[in-house]
Amino acid sequence: MRERLAAHWAVPRWLAGVALLLAIVLLLVPGAGRVAEGWASRGVVGLQAAVAAVAEQVRGGVDTMQRAAELRAENRALREQVERLQAEITQLHELELENYELRQLAGLQPLPLRNELIPARVVGRDPLPFVQVIALDVGSEQGVREDMPVVTWRGLIGRVIDVQPTTARVLLITDASSAVAVRVQAPESRATGVVRGRNDALLLLQYVEQQAPLETGDLLITSGLGGVFPPGVPVGKVVQVRKRDQDLFQEALVEPTARLGQLERVYVLTRGALEGQ
């Protein structure tokens, strides 16, 4: 009896062959199966989101119990910091408006001053270990589009490369396919370059002119060149400079400001609210 049941469940070779042929057709025809993928991915993302939420709760609960006293003191300090920062934000809004009006008076194109944020939960990494991609629990239904930048409050983490109705996939800046135009934030340098991923924890800064001042500890921010990333988002800090006389450009190793190994909640940056005005 068991033999018959097992034989009944086994996939015949011809059927496996048909499945593989279908897979090859899907691979060769771009966009094939896109709609079905969108619907089917809802279930997978729902499951991932549920597990991620439970894991977050458990980790949060364990962390809270372990650090109860420390968290009370930290909470008090953070409340004070929030109040101080609220005051600073109010001042910055005033400066922002003043800058906007002055640019209009001077006849300059107003900058996209404010980006809207779509909060998202990270529900999984890509199953492929050599691809630095994460999945979010927001998609086109929440307003996410391809090429939108994704950040944490610490800095840039990547850009959206694939959007389904309820999920989006983000190519992290550490992926070898990622390139971000950056500049040194220090006013005495402002050197520009391109930061590329290396599929590990560090990034590689390239195409910085030999004469440009570049030092360990320099903060890199997005330059806005290329149009994908808005200017001024922190990307990383220089940890090692490689400068050789025979080279046209200098290079540097960069540590991302965002903790890419511990991502839980992130924000998708939509286009600026003032951009459309």
Place this chain on the structure above:
Amino acid sequence: MRQHLAPLGALAPVQHRRSARWLIVGGLLLPAAVVGQTTGALYLPEGWPRADIGLAVALAWAWRRGRGEGVGLALGGGLLLDLASAAPLGLHVLALGLALLLVESAGELLAGSWPGRLVATVCAGALVHLVVLTGLWLRGWAIDWSRALAQATLPALGADLVVGVVLYYLLGGLLGTSAASGSAR
């Protein structure tokens, strides 16, 4: 009368209950493997090897329940992995399906003993990585081959062996089968 009782769980004859249990275990194990491989990876420390849990489940099932069923799980697991991945739809189905068909074709040579199964796990894992890397490269992804092989594929093969052995014994406990009952088919 027996025919009517068959779908009624505990009232059903023993063989039918076992059949339903295999279906439930298989149906739960594949999504769990995919969530483990994706959401679980979020909680792995940086630099730790990441096992191909979907492949390990299909292989463990093949050793326990028969290689033909292992192919079915590989195709189903590949589809779920495709839905959870930025890779083009069909790439994991192709990679896992080819790997399990290769194992099935090798017959008792690989499935009949522990050394054979370990060799099959390593070969299948390497084939899956090779197919996926090639597929991504053809789709225009920047692939640093030496770094991918050294830092992702080789550690993953080691992790596959460990996870594969654990899953083999876990499945044995869940299904109550011996290796011999599956390997012959």
